[in-house]
Amino acid sequence: MSISVRGVSKKFGSFSALDRIDLEIPAGELVALLGPSGSGKTTLLRIIAGLEFADSGAVEFEGQDISSRSARDRRVGFVFQHFALFRYMTVFENIAFGLRVRPRRIRPSREEIRAKVHELLRLIQLENQAQRYPSQLSGGQRQRVALARALAVEPSVLLLDEPFGALDAKVRLELRRWLRDLHDKVQITSVFVTHDQDEALEVADRVAVMNEGRIEQFGTPADVYHSPATSFVYNFLGNVNLFRGRVENGATFIHSSPTGSIIFVRPHFLDVSRQPNGSSHFRAVTKHIHTAGPLVKIEAVTEWGAPVHIEMSQERFGALGLVPDETVFVTPKESAVFRADSHPAAADKS
Amino acid sequence: MAVYSTRFIDPVNLMPLVLKRRSVIPGFGLAFGFTVLYLSLLVLIPLAAAFLKASALSWHEFWQLVLSPRAMASYRLSFGGSLVGAIANLFFGVLAAWVLVRYDFPGKGILDSLVDLPFALPTAVAGISLATLYSPNGWLGRLLATLGVHIAYTRMGVIVALTFIGLPFVVRTVQPVLQDLDREFEEAAASLGANRWQTFTRVLLPSIFPAALTGFGLAFARAVGEYGSVIFIAGNMPMRTEITPLLIVIKLQEYDYSGATAIAIFMLMISFAMLLGINLLQTWSGRQGRAESARGEPSRPFESLYVAEGGQ
Numbered sequence: 030m031s032i033s034v035r036g037v038s039k040k041f042g043s044f045s046a047l048d049r050i051d052l053e054i055p056a057g058e059l060v061a062l063l064g065p066s067g068s069g070k071t072t073l074l075r076i077i078a079g080l081e082f083a084d085s086g087a088v089e090f091e092g093q094d095i096s097s098r099s100a101r102d103r104r105v106g107f108v109f110q111h112f113a114l115f116r117y118m119t120v121f122e123n124i125a126f127g128l129r130v131r132p133r134r135i136r137p138s139r140e141e142i143r144a145k146v147h148e149l150l151r152l153i154q155l156e157n158q159a160q161r162y163p164s165q166l167s168g169g170q171r172q173r174v175a176l177a178r179a180l181a182v183e184p185s186v187l188l189l190d191e192p193f194g195a196l197d198a199k200v201r202l203e204l205r206r207w208l209r210d211l212h213d214k215v216q217i218t219s220v221f222v223t224h225d226q227d228e229a230l231e232v233a234d235r236v237a238v239m240n241e242g243r244i245e246q247f248g249t250p251a252d253v254y255h256s257p258a259t260s261f262v263y264n265f266l267g268n269v270n271l272f273r274g275r276v277e278n279g280a281t282f283i284h285s286s287p288t289g290s291i292i293f294v295r296p297h298f299l300d301v302s303r304q305p306n307g308s309s310h311f312r313a314v315t316k317h318i319h320t321a322g323p324l325v326k327i328e329a330v331t332e333w334g335a336p337v338h339i340e341m342s343q344e345r346f347g348a349l350g351l352v353p354d355e356t357v358f359v360t361p362k363e364s365a366v367f368r369a370d371s372h373p374a375a376a377d378k379s
Numbered sequence: 380m381a382v383y384s385t386r387f388i389d390p391v392n393l394m395p396l397v398l399k400r401r402s403v404i405p406g407f408g409l410a411f412g413f414t415v416l417y418l419s420l421l422v423l424i425p426l427a428a429a430f431l432k433a434s435a436l437s438w439h440e441f442w443q444l445v446l447s448p449r450a451m452a453s454y455r456l457s458f459g460g461s462l463v464g465a466i467a468n469l470f471f472g473v474l475a476a477w478v479l480v481r482y483d484f485p486g487k488g489i490l491d492s493l494v495d496l497p498f499a500l501p502t503a504v505a506g507i508s509l510a511t512l513y514s515p516n517g518w519l520g521r522l523l524a525t526l527g528v529h530i531a532y533t534r535m536g537v538i539v540a541l542t543f544i545g546l547p548f549v550v551r552t553v554q555p556v557l558q559d560l561d562r563e564f565e566e567a568a569a570s571l572g573a574n575r576w577q578t579f580t581r582v583l584l585p586s587i588f589p590a591a592l593t594g595f596g597l598a599f600a601r602a603v604g605e606y607g608s609v610i611f612i613a614g615n616m617p618m619r620t621e622i623t624p625l626l627i628v629i630k631l632q633e634y635d636y637s638g639a640t641a642i643a644i645f646m647l648m649i650s651f652a653m654l655l656g657i658n659l660l661q662t663w664s665g666r667q668g669r670a671e672s673a674r675g676e677p678s679r680p681f682e683s684l685y686v687a688e689g690g691q
Binding site: 078079080099100101103104105106107109111113115116117126127130131178179181182 | 561563564566567568569570571572573574577581582585586
């Protein structure tokens, strides 16, 4: 079921949480709402769920305005960051809850409920944990139970609020791949909120990058990563070095003093050499070198005293043989230039 | 030889020698000793003295005193009235706690502190106020009399007084639990299609039940021992509106010390049995929620999902 958000605004006191949001989510897609805390992403999700109501604007499911319907009548599956599993119920009872509270005439029979719950337990791979209480499960297991509970009522859309936020790093990674697989299996329109750009880029079909109650960009992960619409998006998706500079005849010049443009360069787009090599380079002194991990991370200081982060492959690092406190020449291979007022000027790739 | 000791020391056999388990929190011995002393001075020794006093009676005399018709009537009123009062407080207390936690309204702070008033008021003052209010020519009593309802100097009056003094318990035990109860549980229930009533009975009630039961137990225990407020409103007619504590005082005034202690001990045993029952019920209901150690091994760390999937 497709979701349309039309001109939704929401204020908490004088704080504007959402400012005229428009968003079209096609049926069957998995969409991430990505942004820093306070960007309004959770508020937007809760408004779609009917747990919060917009001051103005409308939410439509499949073209039908459901803005005035309560959460109960929207048929949405909602997964909470801290699981919100019912403590006094077993895993089985938690998953069955949504079916058991239905009015009698549409409530499935006891056997149907049992069959449905077991089918879901198979899906989340917790078949032999049915009689346990949530407190006896690990975080990852609890979140899967919460997901199964939301899916039990066969919701028209699935909404997940920071679904992996309360889990540790390794479990997050496994669970988000699992969520992607699950989504491919169930094909239900899903929206999840996250502040973790890797999570959004890896799992989602489309990503809505949010900042200060607005959507900065809505596109595929490749779109938002490779062609960021605003400096915020570029900055938020991955590490980045900021330089003052200007663009002249398609060439980027980096300055030490403020100019009209801000030049963004990702750490792995900075090339390091021992000799000056042509047009646009600057001098830097290496300070710290971190060799653990797939990439070598170098913290250096530019000739005008600003810190700069550089990343390179282990092979390149091995060939260069860099040591700390060494003066090197740094050349940006690829950069993005935004005017200081944060609207896109030109994306320069050289 | 330098290679002496290690192989001869069997760590398994050494274990029982370690008498004291090291703990982060020091002073278990001192704290425990003080607790026992404190409880002995305040509770155990006076109670033992009561038992000692009663032991002057033969078994036959004891039962005759304790099961005399007048005493039996007083037990029925004391325990029955306390039970009714505690049940009334259970419902009203949960409701009041709910209102105080979940809604914002002007004067909330005043209402909140009103709840504690029955604690602060001398019970005699409460009894006199209630008696004046509900007596046939009092404000409320006059109105009720026209409907044929008499509160003061009847068993109803006893129940009113016992409800009054037990009011704060359930409110104060349930309130913090409700406060801590995350809104998310209600939202989860609503998004799963539960209506307000289902959310309340299936999600909220199980969470506040143990606390409500504690409040109920406290209100009941307090009501059983209540004396000051009841005697002013009860009328104190033997066999009809005489509570057990009053009967004990009457016995004392008649210098019948062994009779007084016999009734006291019998009352104590009934109270103890009832409180024990409430406690057991509470343990049982509390265990349902956090059954960590109750069933099998503790929760295991996350097993890889992909291993599990490969196995199917």
